[in-house]
Amino acid sequence: MTINHHLDEATLFSYVAGALAQGPALVVASHLAMCGICRRRCRELEAIGGALLENISLAAVSDNTLASVLDRLDQDVIPEAAARPAPVANSGIPAPLASYVGDSLEDLSWKKLVPGVWVHDLPSQGKGITRLLRVAPGKAALPHSHRGSELTLLLRGSYSDEVGRFSTGDVADLDDQITHQPLVDSDHDCICLIATEYPLRYTTLFGKITQPLFGF
Amino acid sequence: MQDQPPGDEALSVVALRAEKTSETPAKDWSAMLAELAISRDRQLFVRLFRHFSPRIKGYIMKLGLTEATAEELTQEAMLSVWRKTHLYDPGKAAASTWIYTLARNLSIDWMRKQKYPEYDLDSWHEEAGEPAVLELAEQAVMSDQVAMAIRQLPDNQAQVIIMSFYEGRSHSEIADRLSIPLGSVKSRIRLASEKLKQALRGNHDH
Ligand SMILES: [Zn+2]
Numbered sequence: 001m002t003i004n005h006h007l008d009e010a011t012l013f014s015y016v017a018g019a020l021a022q023g024p025a026l027v028v029a030s031h032l033a034m035c036g037i038c039r040r041r042c043r044e045l046e047a048i049g050g051a052l053l054e055n056i057s058l059a060a061v062s063d064n065t066l067a068s069v070l071d072r073l074d075q076d077v078i079p080e081a082a083a084r085p086a087p088v089a090n091s092g093i094p095a096p097l098a099s100y101v102g103d104s105l106e107d108l109s110w111k112k113l114v115p116g117v118w119v120h121d122l123p124s125q126g127k128g129i130t131r132l133l134r135v136a137p138g139k140a141a142l143p144h145s146h147r148g149s150e151l152t153l154l155l156r157g158s159y160s161d162e163v164g165r166f167s168t169g170d171v172a173d174l175d176d177q178i179t180h181q182p183l184v185d186s187d188h189d190c191i192c193l194i195a196t197e198y199p200l201r202y203t204t205l206f207g208k209i210t211q212p213l214f215g216f
Numbered sequence: 217m218q219d220q221p222p223g224d225e226a227l228s229v230v231a232l233r234a235e236k237t238s239e240t241p242a243k244d245w246s247a248m249l250a251e252l253a254i255s256r257d258r259q260l261f262v263r264l265f266r267h268f269s270p271r272i273k274g275y276i277m278k279l280g281l282t283e284a285t286a287e288e289l290t291q292e293a294m295l296s297v298w299r300k301t302h303l304y305d306p307g308k309a310a311a312s313t314w315i316y317t318l319a320r321n322l323s324i325d326w327m328r329k330q331k332y333p334e335y336d337l338d339s340w341h342e343e344a345g346e347p348a349v350l351e352l353a354e355q356a357v358m359s360d361q362v363a364m365a366i367r368q369l370p371d372n373q374a375q376v377i378i379m380s381f382y383e384g385r386s387h388s389e390i391a392d393r394l395s396i397p398l399g400s401v402k403s404r405i406r407l408a409s410e411k412l413k414q415a416l417r418g419n420h421d422h
Contacts, residue, residue: 008402008406009405009406009409009410010387010401010402010403010405010406010409011402013380013405013406013409014380014386014387014405017320017380017381017384018279018320018321018323018324018332018384019380019381019383019384019385019386019387020386021386022328022330022332022333025332025333026333028333029333029334029335030333032335033335039335042335043308043309044413044416045409045413046309046313046316046317047309047310047313047358047416048362048409048412048413048416049313049316049317049320049381050309050310050311050312050313050314050315050316050359051312051358051359051360051361051362051363051416052316052362052363052366052381052382053271053272053275053312053315053316053319054271054312054359054363055359055360055362055363056271056274056275056278056382057274058270058271058273058274059270059273059274059277059283059286060270060273061265061269061270061273061287061290065269065287065290065291066262066265066266066269068291069265069291069294069295070258070261070262072291072295073258073261073295073298087335095335096333096334096335099331125328125330149387149388149398175398175399175402197386197388
């Protein structure tokens with residue numbers, strides 16, 4: 001798997017800072033499971049986090065607190081090391097996503113939006129959406145722009161848009177300046193994980209009409 | 217979220233210590249943490265507790281949680297340190313880095329009542345082929361250099377770093393609070409991140 005499109009530095013920084021909303025953090029963690037390059041960048045930022053922790057202003061912790069923690073050490077059983085899932089399962093599902101969808105993309109309940117376009121919504125907090133989008137070959141997603149960011153991770157298949165060509169493992173990390181219309185150019189369905197901070201804004205009349213229906 | 221982050225602390229830039237408060241270099245903390253996994257020595261744990269718990273609590277309070285919550289989460293974090301030391305690999309990260317990610321995840325999980333998506337916090341062992349980000353011996357020096365680098369950032373970059381790291385604010389939240397475009401928030405973070413990474417790598421010419 002050759003990955004050509006990586007996470008924006010600002011996105012990765014906020015992930016490490018714990019400042020990303022749940023949906024975008026899920027996309028980032030899923031890309032990290034697939035991408036050694038970004039994992040290494042992430043470790044470096046975590047080391048900055050460690051340095052900041054080392055240099056933070058201290059808040060007093062009393063000896064009583066220490067004593068009660070020490071008491072609890074005795075009761076504590078160290079759990080057996082659990083068998084660790086592979087970062088990316090054979091099904092192509094990265095481990096962080098597997099805890100949301102299980103081990104099969106086929107068996108999910110896909111909701112048809114328009115012919116050739118299906119979605120499966122994931123629970124997410126906040127105003128944005130987090131969902132899997134499945135688009136048949138030759139079909140295009142509706143053209144749209146964003147308020148806030150949109151993060152898309154390609155799990156299967158490929159598409160092209162105004163930004164470039166995206167295939168498995170690639171992440172499209174778009175800010176609010178971009179209007180785009182992804183067109184699927186793989187010979188099988190393209191499946192991607194998408195998280196937005198805010199609802200999408202469609203730029204065509206059809207999109208505007210269908211928007212309330214589809215709950216984007 | 218129960219506890220809202222406090223007001224605009226962001227401009228009171230860094231509450232970083234002015235002088236060294238600890239005589240133990242970072243690499244020793246890392247060695248001690250690794251040693252704890254093997255010896256299960258409570259005295260060693262006490263030393264780690266005395267060093268890290270006030271930092272963890274300080275970090276959690278900066279995220280905007282109440283002192284009582286911070287106290288509780290600090291206890292949980294230190295218990296996790298005790299439980300999970302066998303997963304810590306000093307060849308991969310400094311103790312402070314490992315403990316930072318533990319404390320961050322615990323705090324976010326508590327605030328959101330939902331697990332922060334992790335990529336492999338517990339499986340650092342697995343990528344034996346990947347070189348450490350830094351040699352252990354370098355880590356002590358580096359954390360001071362990163363602190364220094366933050367102090368040297370232009371105010372508008374320091375501000376977004378503080379708002380991200382210490383207050384846990386999203387890009388759009390920062391954009392709203394500072395009344396600047398989202399793109400400016402991102403470009404400030406990118407610029408600052410590059411400088412901090414250079415400090416981490418020990419590159420002084422910036
Ligand atoms: Zn990447």
